[in-house]
Amino acid sequence: MLDVKAILEDPEGMEAALRRRDPSLSLEQIIAIGEERRRTITRFGALRHQQKEASTQMTSKDLSPADRETLRAQLKELSAEVKALELRAKELEEEADAAALLFPNPPAPEAPDGRDASDNVVLRTWGEPRQFDWELVEHDTLGERLGILDFESARKVSGARFVLYRGLGARLERALASFMLDLHTGDHGYEEVLPPYLVLRESMVGTNQLPKFEEDAFQTAPDGLFLIPTAEVPVTNMHREEILDAERLPIKYAGYSSCFRREAGSHGRDTRGLTRLHQFQKVELVQFATPEGSADAHEALVGHAERVLQALDLPYRVMDLCTGDLGFGARRCYDLEVWLPAQKMWREISSCSNFGEFQARRASIRYRPAPGEKPRFVHTLNGSGLAIGRTLMAILENYQREDGSVDLPEVLWPFMGTRRIEAAR
RNA sequence: GGAGAGAUGGCCGAGUGGACGAAGGCGCUUGACUCGAAAUCAAGUGUGCGGGUGACCGUACCGAGGGUUCGAAUCCCUCUCUCUCCUCCA
Numbered sequence: 229m230l231d232v233k234a235i236l237e238d239p240e241g242m243e244a245a246l247r248r249r250d251p252s253l254s255l256e257q258i259i260a261i262g263e264e265r266r267r268t269i270t271r272f273g274a275l276r277h278q279q280k281e282a283s284t285q286m287t288s289k290d291l292s293p294a295d296r297e298t299l300r301a302q303l304k305e306l307s308a309e310v311k312a313l314e315l316r317a318k319e320l321e322e323e324a325d326a327a328a329l330l331f332p333n334p335p336a337p338e339a340p341d342g343r344d345a346s347d348n349v350v351l352r353t354w355g356e357p358r359q360f361d362w363e364l365v366e367h368d369t370l371g372e373r374l375g376i377l378d379f380e381s382a383r384k385v386s387g388a389r390f391v392l393y394r395g396l397g398a399r400l401e402r403a404l405a406s407f408m409l410d411l412h413t414g415d416h417g418y419e420e421v422l423p424p425y426l427v428l429r430e431s432m433v434g435t436n437q438l439p440k441f442e443e444d445a446f447q448t449a450p451d452g453l454f455l456i457p458t459a460e461v462p463v464t465n466m467h468r469e470e471i472l473d474a475e476r477l478p479i480k481y482a483g484y485s486s487c488f489r490r491e492a493g494s495h496g497r498d499t500r501g502l503t504r505l506h507q508f509q510k511v512e513l514v515q516f517a518t519p520e521g522s523a524d525a526h527e528a529l530v531g532h533a534e535r536v537l538q539a540l541d542l543p544y545r546v547m548d549l550c551t552g553d554l555g556f557g558a559r560r561c562y563d564l565e566v567w568l569p570a571q572k573m574w575r576e577i578s579s580c581s582n583f584g585e586f587q588a589r590r591a592s593i594r595y596r597p598a599p600g601e602k603p604r605f606v607h608t609l610n611g612s613g614l615a616i617g618r619t620l621m622a623i624l625e626n627y628q629r630e631d632g633s634v635d636l637p638e639v640l641w642p643f644m645g646t647r648r649i650e651a652a653r
Numbered sequence: 654g655g656a657g658a659g660a661u662g663g664c665c666g667a668g669u670g671g672a673c674g675a676a677g678g679c680g681c682u683u684g685a686c687u688c689g690a691a692a693u694c695a696a697g698u699g700u701g702c703g704g705g706u707g708a709c710c711g712u713a714c715c716g717a718g719g720g721u722u723c724g725a726a727u728c729c730c731u732c733u734c735u736c737u738c739c740u741c742c743a
Binding site: 266272277279282285302471599603 | 697702703722
């Protein structure tokens with residue numbers, strides 16, 4: 229969330245930064261609330277001080293009964309005034325916070341200017357798309373033919389936008405998760421985390437899914453818990469309202485979970501296949517870094533996600549998202565897009581964001597630079613490493629053979645117990 | 654789900670209406686002593702907000718929210734969580 233104090237100190241600067249993302253944003257209202265809150269608190273402090281001093285007079289032994297009564301009557305008035313000011317200050321603080329929660333993170337200065345996805349910048353491309361001299365089959369058709377993706381059963385059991393993996397499909401999901409987790413914990417220094425899939429509202433606010441994007445989340449009926457849309461939510465909130473030791477930073481977690489998304493507003497889009505489902509699995513990389521270390525941490529993190537695609541030998545490119553396409557909480561974001569030869573398109577398979585202190589401020593995650601020093605907000609970062617359904621989709625499309633079977637990337641052989649998924653008959 | 658107990662600073666733990674941001678201890682930091690360390694002694698040691706260029710000043714916070722009172726860590730109400738026993742369960 230935005231820092232109301234910082235807004236009051238530099239209104240023009242903050243507004244200019246925000247408008248790189250969306251020229252229609254205005255801070256006028258939040259400034260008015262913030263200033264009134266400040267005045268109210270100052271006056272409250274003064275009156276409260278007065279009240280405290282007068283109150284100690286009440287304890288004096290040489291106060292006559294009549295004087296005591298007079299003083300009591302005066303203090304009753306003062307007390308009411310103090311109470312009213314305190315209440316007002318609280319209201320204004322809540323108003324200011326509620327307003328601040330609805331503003332997106334100002335982009336990093338390095339983020340390229342632009343309005344939408346067409347202005348994103350290709351930073352680099354890795355791998356050579358394979359050449360095929362026969363007509364490729366899209367992954368959903370291929371998966372159904374192989375008997376490893378069962379959309380029909382999933383529709384019967386759960387409705388639209390679900391899949392049921394079976395046989396080697398189910399095993400391939402599990403293999404990919406294991407491979408990715410082993411890589412990140414073994415080579416990249418992450419601690420493996422398997423988090424709860426249901427979280428409190430506070431956690432969703434901490435990582436900025438709420439209050440603005442409530443319609444995107446599944447919520448359980450009587451208890452009000454939310455199904456996580458990404459492991460980012462429980463893993464980042466592990467340290468909510470904590471002050472971390474500087475020596476522990478950067479803290480790196482690789483969280484594996486199912487992810488649940490209502491996909492409100494995407495009706496009719498990506499309705500086929502594994503691309504956009506209400507439930508999918510993902511390995512999510514999360515880092516807590518110092519402000520000084522966060523830019524390097526971001527580069528490292530995207531590199532860790534790239535390693536997965538390289539190990540699977542899937543061609544991809546790295547996009548630097550422009551200011552207009554950045555996610556709500558991100559100040560800088562790199563997307564990895566994998567090449568899908570059957571669909572003949574690049575498709576996002578990982579999104580690696582640096583949130584700066586945006587989430588840390590919402591969730592109150594701080595660190596102490598040195599003993600005795602004041603706590604500062606950490607920087608939080610996260611990125612998919614990778615989305616497993618889309619990875620599986622990319623393997624089916626990139627590794628298919630003319631006879632309808634699918635080769636498996638070599639690194640998965642130990643996990644799969646086979647080198648190929650054979651076509652049925 | 655039933656019965657009981659509890660929630661105070663980084664930790665332990667006192668405190669039942671005013672002198673309490675809160676005794677005492679532990680831990681931590683700095684200084685003294687020491688060749689150095691240990692031990693000992695002394696001082697310091699929370700977070701947010703508001704004001705001030707600043708040393709600093711003010712204010713709030715004793716699980717959360719409300720209430721009583723001139724005044725609440727302390728009294729009353731509601732909620733949450735934790736622990737113990739029973740029940741249930743993977």
